[in-house]
Amino acid sequence: MSKKVHEFNEIIRKLRKDLFGKGPERIHTVFVENLAVSTLYGNITPTEKFIAGTTEGAKMVHEARTAMIQDLYAQATPDGMEELMDAKLLHLFSDIKIEEDMAVSVFVFEKTIEE
Template identity: 45%
Template sequence: MGKNLEHQFSMLVREIRKEFVGNGPKEISTRFVGNWAISEMKGNLTNVEKFMINSEQGKQMVHEARTKMVKEIYKKPEVIEKFEALIGAKVLRLFSDINIEEDIAMTVFVFDESVDLKAK
């Protein structure tokens, strides 16, 4: 069941990203560690963003916009409720960042109880 719950979590992350960003990551994997769900996403940038990152100013703009936008998405109660319903625990906080050059994003969801035990 562990890999299945991680897969379901990854698919929910992709669904949320597609709904609010317009495209989801090409690859996504999630691992549960203690009360953390860690999602790694590859292939996040749009063609326009890939063009923009050819300059330092563009890199900075894309990084800032992506980071702020993702944090705003996860402030929405209807989004958080989907993750809490899937895991059966409350989301306490979230950390998110993207490496523009490598086109890899990481989001860490911190729950109020261990999620890796639920996945076993």
């Protein structure tokens, strides 16, 4: 893993730990043209696992996590992300599969970010 990918993953991990009280256990990121595609594993907190024990609870955790991430990035880009990538972040698309405890985020930057 390159230093740039490692630093990018750490920005994501810190942000999610600060937001949810637990960061992902593992992150895999690839840079493709102007996209950073991150797959995050081990995201769910013990409380969320308990709540997600029912269909309605899983839906609630999914909606809350998705909305919180979208809202946070809409307010401000995480500290250091645009500087590291040397590009402005235009959009974030994010989703989580509660049952698999796996999330995917696609970051769209204004220009090519490939190494």
